[in-house]
Amino acid sequence: MTNLRNLVDPSDGVLRGLKAALLDSGSESSCINENAINILGLKRCNDRLSLSGISGIQAGTTRGSVGLKIGSRFYEDQLTIKTYILNKVTSQIPVERVNTKEVDYLKSIPLADEDFSRPSECDVILGSDCFFSILRNGRITGPKGSLKAQSLAG
Numbered sequence: 001m002t003n004l005r006n007l008v009d010p011s012d013g014v015l016r017g018l019k020a021a022l023l024d025s026g027s028e029s030s031c032i033n034e035n036a037i038n039i040l041g042l043k044r045c046n047d048r049l050s051l052s053g054i055s056g057i058q059a060g061t062t063r064g065s066v067g068l069k070i071g072s073r074f075y076e077d078q079l080t081i082k083t084y085i086l087n088k089v090t091s092q093i094p095v096e097r098v099n100t101k102e103v104d105y106l107k108s109i110p111l112a113d114e115d116f117s118r119p120s121e122c123d124v125i126l127g128s129d130c131f132f133s134i135l136r137n138g139r140i141t142g143p144k145g146s147l148k149a150q151s152l153a154g
Contacts, residue, residue, distance in 0.1 A: 020124075021123060026128070027126075027127030029127050033088055033123050062086060081126065081130045
């Protein structure tokens with residue numbers, strides 16, 4: 001999973017007040033939380049989607065959808081995606097503070113989220129509907145069992 005921070009509002013080019021976005025290839029659809037929609041004043045479409053989770057357990061129904069343009073702090077690439085609105089998309093990520101000494105091999109790499117090691121709220125989940133459009137060529141690896149990725153956002 002990759003954490004992304006820079007999202008772009010189609011109306012003015014910048015989304016403000018978002019804490020984090022999570023790239024999750026296990027999610028079939030992309031989702032945004034209700035709080036982010038309210039902060040940004042984005043106009044929703046009346047799309048409803050019934051969501052289920054692990055083992056097909058019903059997770060609720062979306063509260064509409066909104067189009068978002070995502071971008072990077074480092075590249076000019078942008079991608080417009082459809083996100084479904086939920087009251088809450090996930091709990092804080094990461095669950096506990098990451099020991100940055102264990103990911104020392106990432107020091108020279110520009111990361112989308114410079115503060116990835118500290119738990120924070122997640123406003124957006126970017127699912128498999130846009131996963132491969134976000135990934136970039138190449139792969140960054142560290143010791144066995146360590147974090148690795150290369151995405152549009154860094």
